[in-house]
Each structure stands twice: as structure tokens, then as C-alpha cells.
Amino acid sequence: MNNDFQGIIANDELCSYFATAIKSGSLSHAYILHGARGTGKHTLALLLAAALNCENKGDSHSSIPCRECNSCKKIFGKISPDVTLVSREDDRATLGIAPIRKIREDVTFFPIDGAYKVYIIEDAHTMTTQAQNALLLTLEEPPSYAIFILLCEDTESLLETIKSRAPILRMKTPSEDQTVAFLKENHPPARTFINTSPDEFKQIYKASKGSIGRILELIGSTEKKQILQNRSLVEQLMKAIADHSLATRFSEINSMFAQKREDRDKLISQLCEIQSAVRDLMVLKKADEPQMIFFTDVEYAEELSYSFSTQKLTQIYESAEKARIALLRNANVKLTVVNFLSGLI
Ligand SMILES: [Zn+2]
Known part of the structure; x- marks a missing residue:
């Protein structure tokens, strides 16, 4: 060796x-x-x-x-x-x-x-x-x-x-298996996290886009909790759109989004995560062996993708983009969320 x-x-x-x-x-x-x-x-x-x-x-x-x-x-x-x-x-x-x-x-x-x-x-x-x-x-x-x-x-x-x-x-990007093996061998806190919370680790791995440096930064940080919440929000939103329950769950889902003026960046990252999820669902409709950037479970994502037309996915992606741009131009945080969600019903 x-x-x-x-x-x-x-x-x-x-x-x-x-x-x-x-x-x-x-x-x-x-x-x-x-x-x-x-x-x-x-x-x-x-x-x-x-x-x-x-x-x-x-x-x-x-x-x-x-x-x-x-x-x-x-x-x-x-x-x-x-x-x-x-x-x-x-x-x-x-x-x-x-x-x-x-x-x-x-x-x-x-x-x-x-x-x-x-x-x-x-x-x-x-x-x-x-x-x-x-x-x-x-x-x-x-x-x-x-x-x-x-x-x-x-x-x-x-x-x-x-x-x-x-x-x-x-430099090549290591695979998920290579990353897990490396972390288990070299970083005891990461090893504990992988062994005790394998599902959360998968979420953090996706959110870190495979960056080992970022994974290590997130494990043990308070930001980890926020990232897991954001990802859960995206999954719930996509599910609500898929089963047409967004109108009835509107206030519940609305409240999961960032609302405060000072949480502009938080909302921007939530919108970016939505775009990553939509991108995965779009790719699933086209490619044979797609690489997921948001979903950790390909089979689940594939099933979810059947509930969306390409047109609907494009609409969600574009609405998120519009909201993101509005926020960068200083739009009101609360109103931006309401407008974004109303457009998706
Ligand atoms: Zn030396």
C-alpha cells in the first residue's frame, strides 16, 4: 500500500x-x-x-x-x-x-x-x-x-x-462510500455521528454537497439543526404540492419558512434547497442513473417525481428563483413566502 x-x-x-x-x-x-x-x-x-x-x-x-x-x-x-x-x-x-x-x-x-x-x-x-x-x-x-x-x-x-x-x-470528488470510510477511520466525532444517526448523516452529506471539510464543520455545530429543519421543510412542501394538500396545510407550511426581517439569508437558503430538490425530480424524469443532490433516498424521490409534470417542476423552480431575486432586492421576507406559496397552489 x-x-x-x-x-x-x-x-x-x-x-x-x-x-x-x-x-x-x-x-x-x-x-x-x-x-x-x-x-x-x-x-x-x-x-x-x-x-x-x-x-x-x-x-x-x-x-x-x-x-x-x-x-x-x-x-x-x-x-x-x-x-x-x-x-x-x-x-x-x-x-x-x-x-x-x-x-x-x-x-x-x-x-x-x-x-x-x-x-x-x-x-x-x-x-x-x-x-x-x-x-x-x-x-x-x-x-x-x-x-x-x-x-x-x-x-x-x-x-x-x-x-x-x-x-x-x-482532483476527483470522493464517492459517498469513500467519504464514510475516510471519516470513520480518521475522525472519531464523525464516526460516532455516522454510527448513532445514520439518517441525519445522509442529510448532512447531501447538504454539504459531499465536501468533507463542510461535513466536519457541520457535525457538532448549531447550524446542523437548521439544515436538517430546512431539508424537512422542503420534503414536506414537495409532498404537499404532490398530494394537493398545500391549500389546506398552508399556514402550517408557511410557518416553517423564515419569517423575520433578519432571516433573509435563511429564506434564501431554504429556496435554494427547494431548487435542489426540484432539480433532482427533473433529472429523475430524464436520466437513467441520476446523481441526486438533495434526496438521500432515490426510490422515494423517483416515486415522488411521478406526481409532478415537468411543467409543474419548472414552475416551482422559477417561482423559487423569482422569490430569491426579490429577496436580494430587499423584498419583505414574510410577504415573499406568502406570494411564493400562493403561486404553487
Ligand atoms: Zn518530514
């Missing part, structure tokens, strides 16, 4: 690619690691940074990174002066030029502890063109000790000139 890059699941090929590159010294100065949120891009980048500077990387009996040497400990403890994490400033939608300028200055200094200086650029797909051009200047003539790891959810917004200088590596 390969013990290199432990902690990454569903991406054995990528891990052995990096292990080979490090052991043989055939490294590129930059890598673009892309994949959905929560696939482990950040973890892999940190493992790569540790492996590059691991004091035991030349030892063929040791896995890389060894996690035990001084360098590994510092890197995993996030106190290594040689590893820099670059991220967007709070509340900014884009990664601007300022942090990239800092890299350009910093990269001129030799590494302090290890052999490499590693720059991990998070959300690289949000870099402005100006920031990308500034980074490009460094990528064109990088010092021998510098390695840049660009993490992104998609590569479309990256300049061709950046892409031509860095191998683009795709």
Missing part, C-alpha cells in the same frame, strides 16, 4: 504523481489544482509543501511527508516561514493585486528552514486579470526554490499564459 500523501482520498494517481516528481526531482514551478469545493485541494497542497521540505524525503523507507520531522511539524502547525497561504481578503469577491505583489517581494528571499518556498494560492479562479498578470511576471522567471500551487474550482477564468506555465491537475 502506498503511504505517501496520507489523508487524501479518491486521488491516488495524483498523489503518486507528486510523490514521483518529488523523489525524482522533476518538479514544475507551478501547479494548478482544480476540483470542487471540499475535494481536499487545500490538504493536498499542504501535504505537497510538507513533502517538498520533508527532512526524510530521501529515505525510501519513509512515506512522504513523514509528518514527524521538524519541517513537517512546522508546516502542519502552519508556522513554517517557507510556506505562505494566499487568500482573498474578507468579504472580497476577487483576489486582487496586493497579495500577489507581496509574493513578488517575498519570493526574492531564500527559504529559511527548508529547500523550497511554497506559495499556496487559494481561490485562484477569483484572481483579477491584474493580479494574474503580476503573478505571471514571477512565473516567467521563478527562483529555483519557489513553487506555486494555485487552487481553483474551475480554470476558465485563468489566463492562457498562466495555464501554459503550470500543469493542470484535477
Whole structure:
């Protein structure tokens, strides 16, 4: 069994690619690691940074990174002066030029502890063109000790000139079974949760869109309860529309939705969950082996989908979209719910 890059699941090929590159010294100065949120891009980048500077990387009996040497400990403890994490400033939608300028200055200094200086650029797909051009200047003539790891959810917004200088590596999303096995083995609180509340875990798994980072964040948080309530609300609403009981259950279902002015975001996420459920029912009508993003029980969802015409599903989806947009434009929360539900009777 390969013990290199432990902690990454569903991406054995990528891990052995990096292990080979490090052991043989055939490294590129930059890598673009892309994949959905929560696939482990950040973890892999940190493992790569540790492996590059691991004091035991030349030892063929040791896995890389060894996690035990001084360098590994510092890197995993996030106190290594040689590893820099670059991220967007709070509340900014884009990664601007300022942090990239800092890299350009910093990269001129030799590494302090290890052999490499590693720059991990998070959300690289949000870099402005100006920031990308500034980074490009460094990528064109990088010092021998510098390695840049660009993490992104998609590569479309990256300049061709950046892409031509860095191998683009795709991270695969682990399956539900792989995720469960990984969590059970590595995270005791998650293991307890999976064993004691398997149904709730399935709900949290769906709500997290398979992101392991998000699942771990939710287990034990107060947000978990809210998410489970939202999902139950969506299921009840869809059932009420399907069996034509929405008119008689109107006030009951209405009261499950967010009502207060300050709960605007909560209502927006409820509407988004409704759209995910509708999307599943639409896909079930068309595809042979559909991937569900909301429903945990495919057979139940399939049966439910028979109660809806495609036209009705489109109407629900569009009504939710209209309500969501109205809320973004500051519409009254309570009225928006009433209007939305009235339109579905
Ligand atoms: Zn080490």
C-alpha cells in the first residue's frame, strides 16, 4: 500500500504523481489544482509543501511527508516561514493585486528552514486579470526554490499564459462510500455521528454537497439543526404540492419558512434547497442513473417525481428563483413566502 500523501482520498494517481516528481526531482514551478469545493485541494497542497521540505524525503523507507520531522511539524502547525497561504481578503469577491505583489517581494528571499518556498494560492479562479498578470511576471522567471500551487474550482477564468506555465491537475470528488470510510477511520466525532444517526448523516452529506471539510464543520455545530429543519421543510412542501394538500396545510407550511426581517439569508437558503430538490425530480424524469443532490433516498424521490409534470417542476423552480431575486432586492421576507406559496397552489 502506498503511504505517501496520507489523508487524501479518491486521488491516488495524483498523489503518486507528486510523490514521483518529488523523489525524482522533476518538479514544475507551478501547479494548478482544480476540483470542487471540499475535494481536499487545500490538504493536498499542504501535504505537497510538507513533502517538498520533508527532512526524510530521501529515505525510501519513509512515506512522504513523514509528518514527524521538524519541517513537517512546522508546516502542519502552519508556522513554517517557507510556506505562505494566499487568500482573498474578507468579504472580497476577487483576489486582487496586493497579495500577489507581496509574493513578488517575498519570493526574492531564500527559504529559511527548508529547500523550497511554497506559495499556496487559494481561490485562484477569483484572481483579477491584474493580479494574474503580476503573478505571471514571477512565473516567467521563478527562483529555483519557489513553487506555486494555485487552487481553483474551475480554470476558465485563468489566463492562457498562466495555464501554459503550470500543469493542470484535477482532483476527483470522493464517492459517498469513500467519504464514510475516510471519516470513520480518521475522525472519531464523525464516526460516532455516522454510527448513532445514520439518517441525519445522509442529510448532512447531501447538504454539504459531499465536501468533507463542510461535513466536519457541520457535525457538532448549531447550524446542523437548521439544515436538517430546512431539508424537512422542503420534503414536506414537495409532498404537499404532490398530494394537493398545500391549500389546506398552508399556514402550517408557511410557518416553517423564515419569517423575520433578519432571516433573509435563511429564506434564501431554504429556496435554494427547494431548487435542489426540484432539480433532482427533473433529472429523475430524464436520466437513467441520476446523481441526486438533495434526496438521500432515490426510490422515494423517483416515486415522488411521478406526481409532478415537468411543467409543474419548472414552475416551482422559477417561482423559487423569482422569490430569491426579490429577496436580494430587499423584498419583505414574510410577504415573499406568502406570494411564493400562493403561486404553487
Ligand atoms: Zn518530514
